[in-house]
Amino acid sequence: MVWRPRIRIGSGSKFMGIVEAIEEDVAAGDVAPGERMPAQRSVATALGIDLTTVTRAYGEAKLRGVLEASPGRGGTRVAADAPQSAARALARPVDLSLNIPPQPARADLAGRLARTTAEVLRGGAGLLQYCPVAGTEADRVAGAYRLGKVLGPVDPGRVVVASGAQASLFAIFAAILAPGARIGMGVVTYPGARAAAERVGAAIVPLAMDAEGVVPEAVADACRAGSVSALYLVPTLDNPTTATMSVERRSAIAAIARREGLAIVEDDPYGPLALDPPDPIAARAPERTWYVATLAKCATPGLRIAHVAAPTARAADAVGAALRATTLMASPLAAAVATRWIADGTLAKIVAAIREESAARQEIAAAVLAGHCFRAAPRGPHVWLELPPGRRADAFAAEAGTGGVAVVPASAFATGTTVPEAVRVSLGAAPDRTALRIGLKRLTGLLGTDARARTVV
Numbered sequence: 001m002v003w004r005p006r007i008r009i010g011s012g013s014k015f016m017g018i019v020e021a022i023e024e025d026v027a028a029g030d031v032a033p034g035e036r037m038p039a040q041r042s043v044a045t046a047l048g049i050d051l052t053t054v055t056r057a058y059g060e061a062k063l064r065g066v067l068e069a070s071p072g073r074g075g076t077r078v079a080a081d082a083p084q085s086a087a088r089a090l091a092r093p094v095d096l097s098l099n100i101p102p103q104p105a106r107a108d109l110a111g112r113l114a115r116t117t118a119e120v121l122r123g124g125a126g127l128l129q130y131c132p133v134a135g136t137e138a139d140r141v142a143g144a145y146r147l148g149k150v151l152g153p154v155d156p157g158r159v160v161v162a163s164g165a166q167a168s169l170f171a172i173f174a175a176i177l178a179p180g181a182r183i184g185m186g187v188v189t190y191p192g193a194r195a196a197a198e199r200v201g202a203a204i205v206p207l208a209m210d211a212e213g214v215v216p217e218a219v220a221d222a223c224r225a226g227s228v229s230a231l232y233l234v235p236t237l238d239n240p241t242t243a244t245m246s247v248e249r250r251s252a253i254a255a256i257a258r259r260e261g262l263a264i265v266e267d268d269p270y271g272p273l274a275l276d277p278p279d280p281i282a283a284r285a286p287e288r289t290w291y292v293a294t295l296a297k298c299a300t301p302g303l304r305i306a307h308v309a310a311p312t313a314r315a316a317d318a319v320g321a322a323l324r325a326t327t328l329m330a331s332p333l334a335a336a337v338a339t340r341w342i343a344d345g346t347l348a349k350i351v352a353a354i355r356e357e358s359a360a361r362q363e364i365a366a367a368v369l370a371g372h373c374f375r376a377a378p379r380g381p382h383v384w385l386e387l388p389p390g391r392r393a394d395a396f397a398a399e400a401g402t403g404g405v406a407v408v409p410a411s412a413f414a415t416g417t418t419v420p421e422a423v424r425v426s427l428g429a430a431p432d433r434t435a436l437r438i439g440l441k442r443l444t445g446l447l448g449t450d451a452r453a454r455t456v457v
Contacts, residue, residue, distance in 0.1 A: 018057035094439030097406035135161025143307035157313035165294035171322035188413035206416030237270035240424035269297035
């Protein structure tokens with residue numbers, strides 16, 4: 001296993017980036033003790049840096065006990081006790097709790113943001129002023145074009161440009177849910193949706209879930225009991241369970257909603273990452289569905305923009321009125337960057353790079369978690385890790401935190417008293433694949449053997 005030269009992302013300097021990259025690769029088992037390291041000059045050439053930087057890095061790694069000289073054999077090798085030395089040096093925590101997209105170098109997010117921001121600002125000072133609450137005409141047209149790729153033709157008058165999915169959900173709930181209204185959600189769901197519904201005074205009705213997400217029969221039962229007027233759903237790559245509803249499941253829920261007069265709030269943050277997902281529910285029941293598509297999960301949270309397709313222009317106005325009372329408007333500058341990226345294809349390139357990196361990280365998770373019980377999707381941003389019998393998710397998450405890896409227990413997502421013993425493991429926040437592998441291995445060290453082991457993809 002020859003070490004592949006790299007500089008660890010997030011290190012304070014180039015030479016320390018090389019040292020920490022070596023440590024991570026040794027700790028992850030990618031480079032074995034006794035392995036001969038590449039010549040310093042070849043590393044400098046591969047990384048496009050000065051030879052003195054590599055010499056300094058190799059020297060520091062030797063001081064840390066990770067590398068050693070090879071008397072009589074020439075060159076530098078990985079030290080015999082390098083894994084132990086690297087493990088001590090890599091006591092840094094690994095965050096597998098924050099559900100953000102990975103940021104591969106190929107996406108060039110920082111560079112593209114800087115260039116596009118400069119470009120749109122050259123267009124005048126209009127972006128430094130207030131804009132219409134639902135977005136400028138250009139931004140709503142761009143949103144309609146983006147949403148139209150999955151929903152079919154969308155009238156820009158139905159589109160609202162908002163500062164992220166959270167603001168969108170609160171505004172939609174405020175527009176459609178009177179105080180005391182009841183909204184159905186899965187027994188585990190996105191905590192932000194639960195918080196938004198509770199904030200507007202709505203009550204949450206937990207709905208049973210299976211491997212595809214919310215069960216249609218549970219929706220029908222809730223309607224028969226007269227207890228719901230709306231549904232909140234994440235049909236594609238559900239957060240936190242990773243479930244994706246089939247065409248039949250989506251059609252069944254749309255039919256129930258139409259028959260019972262239910263409003264549907266469809267949150268689709270991960271759809272662009274999925275492998276050929278079915279058409280959204282909003283394409284089946286557009287007259288009653290509010291469709292939310294944020295850029296935070298398929299591009300970057302730094303671009304806090306979401307596009308909402310309301311059932312009608314009048315419904316879009318109601319959402320806009322709710323936004324006026326809270327966030328007032330999306331950032332005109334961020335919205336202009338998003339519009340430019342939609343128009344010139346940059347967004348598609350960024351999503352493709354993140355999709356590719358997400359797939360690679362899912363492969364790492366599948367390999368490290370093999371032998372344990374978990375649900376995942378090939379390009380999804382997270383894994384739903386079910387714990388062995390007798391293990392409690394809250395206690396496991398606390399133990400994992402003490403061991404240097406953060407995950408989120410199912411209780412954080414629960415809408416009722418029935419809480420599965422599982423944790424959500426997010427794959428995007430780790431700065432690179434090696435750090436991800438280290439974090440996942442820490443988890444498996446806490447899990448032991450699970451006789452129920454299975455993987456659902």
